[in-house]
Each structure stands twice: as C-alpha cells, then as structure tokens.
Amino acid sequence: MFDETQNKIINATMNLVMERGYSSTTTKDIARxxxxxxxxxxxxxKGKKEIVLSAMQLPKWNPNLSESDFSYVGDLAKDLVSFSEVYMNKVTPEMVKISIGLRTPELYPYTSEGILKIPQVFKKVLINYFEEMKxxxxxxxxxxxxxxxxSMNFGFVFLDASFGRKLTQLEKRxxxxxxVRIFVDGISKK
Known part of the structure; x- marks a missing residue:
C-alpha cells in the first residue's frame, strides 16, 4: 500500500504523535x-494530517476491532475473560497514547469516527452478549x-498507558x- 519511504514517514510521525501529541509534532521532527x-x-x-490519516489505515496504528474478533461458549467468566483479552490485545497502551495524541482540535474532526469505532464495536458485542445471556x-x-x-477494561489500559508500573504491579492477565470474577459475581443470578 505504501512504499518504504512512506512507511518510514508514517512510523516516525505516529511515534512522535504518541510521544508528544499531534500539535507538538513538526515535519522537521518527522524528517529527522x-x-x-x-x-x-x-x-x-500533502502534509502531517494526510500522514496520520494514512497511518490509521494500517494495522500497526489502528486496532481494527471488529465483531468477528469475539467468540463465546456461553460461560460468563470464560467469555468475558476472552472478550477482555481480545480488547486489551488490540487496544494497547500505545494505541491509547495515539488516540489521545489524535484528539487535538485541528485533527479530531477527521479522526473521531475511527477512534469512536473501537468502543462502539465493543459495546455492541457486549450488549448482544448480555442479551443472549439474560x-x-x-x-x-x-x-x-x-x-x-x-470502562473496566479501558481504564486498565489507559492507566497503564499513563503511568506504566508506577500505579500497580498487577499483570494484565x-x-x-x-x-472479570468480581464483575461476574456482581451480575450473576444467585
């Protein structure tokens, strides 16, 4: 899709956006x-905006979460662990940093739909699942x-993206x- 030079430019841009945000990333920094x-x-x-929009088409820079990523067996605990694993394997701390970097006012009108798609897909999957497990x-x-x-899943990834191991030593697993155990205990019929 993109040639080697374009990929180098895209990767440099997105790494800088992740580190500094979109507004603080200059084409001079990208070139360097x-x-x-x-x-x-x-x-x-054409410019920095086109680089970012191009990057959002690539799996490396877009989690591309879809309904087909989720499967279940009908066991609340096992299914929700699986859902969390799928989500957190795609929505990594790096993806959160990029998402935050792409929320700048001059870029957000072009990126908001792509950013919003991830929680929308997860919400739809969960609502359908909960209805099926009623x-x-x-x-x-x-x-x-x-x-x-x-929120429970995004919160963990967001805090990891923000603070790393400074807040908790808990492993993702x-x-x-x-x-999930606490969540399932709270929603299960007794």
Missing part, C-alpha cells in the same frame, strides 16, 4: 526521525452493563481474571 529530507515528506504526502444474569440495563465492562 524518519531519516529523510523534510521536502521528501511533502513529495510523499437467563444467567440479573435483569438490568444491558447498555449500562456494557459501558461498565468497557491477573487483572483481567480478577476483574
């Missing part, structure tokens, strides 16, 4: 990190339940296991 002349950037792309869970508003589960 990509090891190309600044004029090469403008021969390959015989095993307490009656409730499934959208609220889905939002709670999304242990967090998922414990959080």
């Amino acid at each position: 990190l990509a090891k190309v002349n600044e004029c090469t950037i403008f021969r390959k792309f 015989d095993k869970i307490n009656p409730t508003d499934y959208e609220s339940m889905a939002m709670m589960f999304i 242990d967090y998922i296991s414990n959080a």
Whole structure:
C-alpha cells in the first residue's frame, strides 16, 4: 500500500504523535526521525494530517476491532475473560497514547469516527452478549452493563498507558481474571 519511504514517514510521525501529541509534532521532527529530507515528506504526502490519516489505515496504528474478533461458549467468566483479552490485545497502551495524541482540535474532526469505532464495536458485542445471556444474569440495563465492562477494561489500559508500573504491579492477565470474577459475581443470578 505504501512504499518504504512512506512507511518510514508514517512510523516516525505516529511515534512522535504518541510521544508528544499531534500539535507538538513538526515535519522537521518527522524528517529527522524518519531519516529523510523534510521536502521528501511533502513529495510523499500533502502534509502531517494526510500522514496520520494514512497511518490509521494500517494495522500497526489502528486496532481494527471488529465483531468477528469475539467468540463465546456461553460461560460468563470464560467469555468475558476472552472478550477482555481480545480488547486489551488490540487496544494497547500505545494505541491509547495515539488516540489521545489524535484528539487535538485541528485533527479530531477527521479522526473521531475511527477512534469512536473501537468502543462502539465493543459495546455492541457486549450488549448482544448480555442479551443472549439474560437467563444467567440479573435483569438490568444491558447498555449500562456494557459501558461498565468497557470502562473496566479501558481504564486498565489507559492507566497503564499513563503511568506504566508506577500505579500497580498487577499483570494484565491477573487483572483481567480478577476483574472479570468480581464483575461476574456482581451480575450473576444467585
């Protein structure tokens, strides 16, 4: 899709966006990190915005979460652990940093739909799943339940992206296991 030079420019740009944000990333910085002349950037792309929008098409820079990523067996705990693992394997701390870097006012109108797609897909999957599992869970508003589960997962990734190991030493696997157990205990019919 992109040639080697374009990929170097895209990777440099996204690494800088992740580190500094979009507004603080200059084409001069991109050229330096990509090891190309600044004029090469403008021969390959119209500008910084086009680089970012191009990057969002690549799996390396876009989690591309889809409904087909999720499968289940009908066991609340196993299924929700699986859902969390799928989500956190795609929505990594790096992806969160990029998402935050792409929320700058001059770029957000072009990136918001792509950023929003991830939680929308996860929410839809969860609501459908909870509706299907209604015989095993307490009656409730499934959208609220889905939002709670999304927040529980995103919160861990966001805090990891923000603070690394400074806030908690919990491994992702242990967090998922414990959080899902507590969540399932709270929603299961007794």
